[in-house]
Amino acid sequence: MTKVISYSSGKGGVGKTSFVANMGVLWSQQGKKVLIVDGDWSLGKMALTLGVKPQWAINDVLDGKIALREAVQGVTSHLSLLASPSGLVGYEELSESHRNQLYYELDTLKEDYDLILIDHSSGVHWGVIQFAAAAHQHVIVTTAEPTSYMDAYAIMKILSQRFKVRNFQLIVAMSQNLSETQKIIERFVDITQSHLDVRVLEIGHFSFEPKLAEALRHQKPVVSLYPNLAFTEQLLGVCKTLERLPCEKGSGLKFFYSGNINSIATR
Ligand SMILES: Nc1ncnc2c1ncn2[C@@H]1O[C@H](COP(=O)(O)OP(=O)(O)OP(=O)(O)O)[C@@H](O)[C@H]1O
Numbered sequence: 001m002t003k004v005i006s007y008s009s010g011k012g013g014v015g016k017t018s019f020v021a022n023m024g025v026l027w028s029q030q031g032k033k034v035l036i037v038d039g040d041w042s043l044g045k046m047a048l049t050l051g052v053k054p055q056w057a058i059n060d061v062l063d064g065k066i067a068l069r070e071a072v073q074g075v076t077s078h079l080s081l082l083a084s085p086s087g088l089v090g091y092e093e094l095s096e097s098h099r100n101q102l103y104y105e106l107d108t109l110k111e112d113y114d115l116i117l118i119d120h121s122s123g124v125h126w127g128v129i130q131f132a133a134a135a136h137q138h139v140i141v142t143t144a145e146p147t148s149y150m151d152a153y154a155i156m157k158i159l160s161q162r163f164k165v166r167n168f169q170l171i172v173a174m175s176q177n178l179s180e181t182q183k184i185i186e187r188f189v190d191i192t193q194s195h196l197d198v199r200v201l202e203i204g205h206f207s208f209e210p211k212l213a214e215a216l217r218h219q220k221p222v223v224s225l226y227p228n229l230a231f232t233e234q235l236l237g238v239c240k241t242l243e244r245l246p247c248e249k250g251s252g253l254k255f256f257y258s259g260n261i262n263s264i265a266t267r
């Protein structure tokens with residue numbers, strides 16, 4: 001079965017795109033067939049992070065210029081990308097028919113991939129939430145900054161209350177002081193679990209790693225440039241944890257365009 005994993009944060013600039021790109025590379029190196037979907041519909045940076053120049057992007061699919069299957073570009077033999085345009089006005093918020101079109105077409109690709117990773121834009125707008133809700137697993141990226149974990153809370157609140165998502169996997173990023181951050185995050189997890197009907201599992205806690213910015217300048221994923229870096233080893237551990245964890249019940253792309261989404265979202 002293809003597993004769809006969504007990465008969201010609410011707050012921008014916390015490392016979502018970096019985590020998705022690098023986890024996609026690691027999984028593909030292990031022989032899994034991986035599709036990365038750049039869900040930052042109008043400010044896509046995944047192609048840049050992976051160091052590829054795609055010929056087509058999601059806007060071309062939505063405009064009917066090309067079928068989604070052909071818009072998917074091979075990055076390596078096991079890693080593919082459905083890119084988003086960067087700086088194109090009009091795709092910030094997808095219409096319901098565009099969203100349904102994407103769910104439907106992505107669902108037809110399912111057989112080709114073991115994993116579909118969706119990298120969302122920042123914000124908690126409807127496009128992010130509805131697309132995130134279609135996943136089997138929900139990775140939330142946050143830092144120890146209150147502005148970041150407040151937004152992470154907001155995403156979990158909406159996904160749990162409107163879409164009955166019950167399990168979240170938390171990645172803590174760019175930590176400057178591991179023990180201090182750990183205390184803040186433990187308290188955040190406790191408060192979240194006592195206020196919302198959710199389980200939040202911390203699956204990774206990453207220090208600030210300057211090599212990520214360096215890798216971006218070289219337009220190469222950091223795990224390819226530095227396979228022995230502590231960051232890379234740690235990220236491999238996160239991949240293994242996600243593989244072990246069960247999927248959210250009743251989820252998956254098909255669930256959405258089948259019409260169930262509207263009945264749940266309006267409850
Ligand atoms: N663990 C980290 N340590 C240091 N720098 C990091 C780390 N993770 C990401 N960065 C850097 O932070 C910047 C933002 O990262 P990234 O684009 O992955 O975040 P994002 O959450 O996807 O942002 P957006 O919300 O704008 O899409 C990049 O310059 C990246 O190199």
Ligand SMILES: [Mg+2]
Binds near residue numbers: 016018040119121
């Ligand atoms: Mg991003």
